[in-house]
Amino acid sequence: MTRRIRIIGIGAGNPGHMTVQAIDALNACDVLFIPLKGEEKAFLADLRRAICDRFIRGASPRLLEFAVPKRRDDGDYGAGVTDWHRAIAAIYEDMLLGEVGADETVGLLVWGDPMLYDSTIRIVEHVRDRGRVAFDYDVIPGITSLQALCASHRIPLNRIGLPVEITTGRRLSEGWPPGTHDVAVMLDGVQAFETVNDPDAIIHWGAYLGTPMEITLSGPLSDIAGTISETRKAARAEHGWVMDTYLIRRPVEAAEGAEGGA
Ligand SMILES: C[S@@+](CC[C@H](N)C(=O)[O-])C[C@H]1O[C@@H](n2cnc3c(N)ncnc32)[C@H](O)[C@@H]1O
Incomplete structure (x- = not known):
């Protein structure tokens, strides 16, 4: 017993x-x-x-x-x-x-x-x-929220044969992780995607995934980073809280050559 x-x-x-x-x-x-x-x-x-x-x-x-x-x-x-x-x-x-x-x-x-x-x-x-x-x-x-994110965007988490790093917004804001081209970000209170300065990066973003409040956005990061920030801010104001997660993919050559916050 x-x-x-x-x-x-x-x-x-x-x-x-x-x-x-x-x-x-x-x-x-x-x-x-x-x-x-x-x-x-x-x-x-x-x-x-x-x-x-x-x-x-x-x-x-x-x-x-x-x-x-x-x-x-x-x-x-x-x-x-x-x-x-x-x-x-x-x-x-x-x-x-x-x-x-x-x-x-x-x-x-x-x-x-x-x-x-x-x-x-x-x-x-x-x-x-x-x-x-x-x-x-x-x-x-x-x-997981990452499964919900990938399902809503109808994407696989990894590209063929490539690794994915799962990290926090705080860590991404300190620099792109070496050795990976695909980063999944959770617990991001600082909108770390804004610090990724790569014109060829693609973002798949989702908030309140799986709930009736779900919002998803995806596209070239440089085009939609501002829209995501605004959308996130407005949603937070409306609901009083926000939970979001996202995946950023960078071209293989660019990520390999990148250092720090690039
Ligand atoms: C403490 S972690 C918990 C993660 C959880 N154990 C999982 O399996 O997804 C909380 C973070 O998960 C992400 N998250 C959890 N649920 C979410 C949802 N429904 N929509 C978007 N992001 C979510 C957000 O990044 C949030 O900051």
Whole structure:
């Protein structure tokens, strides 16, 4: 008899992204831990409700809400993130010990897929390392925002035989990554695509992918960078939050010769 955690990828915003495996895992949960955070929380709450209403077959699991602590950003980024994960791990630990029966199953619903720019697995590992509460856990894959982006643009992620680098807006703004011609960008609060100065680059951009608010734009980066920035700004003003991701492709020769922010 042991507690169990199921880390369930729920897809990138469309309830239809739920896989059969995710639906089965959701139905095996006695409890769901629900983080409250971010400007998009009303949308997330609606999506979660839509998923539960549509896919839960029997009794609804108990919903245990918790406020996600704020990450400090007063210096060392890595140390700030580690402390933040530890703080969330402590909350999970308290909830597991105080509110979850020894033979119950907890679900953690993760946006997209848990392996892509998400720390739920790391946080659950922290809880395990602390050693105060015993549990097993597993991970159920989900549709990522990058899959949703490629599907909406009807493109493959990679060109034939070529690698793709997945990175953040902050990193791209520091320079084009060496050794790749195709870069997929997530978590971009700085509109890093504006720093890529290549007249032959192509961008495929998408915001709110998979949701009724979805917007996609694609074309030569130098032609549409301004339109993307304006569209993003207007959408953010309208909805109060924005989530976007994009793929930039550069000609092979140009990217090979490029350095820094080129
Ligand atoms: C913390 S990461 C989570 C990624 C998620 N685990 C996944 O599999 O897509 C959040 C970033 O994913 C991207 N993202 C997630 N959902 C999105 C969506 N529906 N439309 C556009 N971008 C999305 C954005 O770049 C956002 O800043």
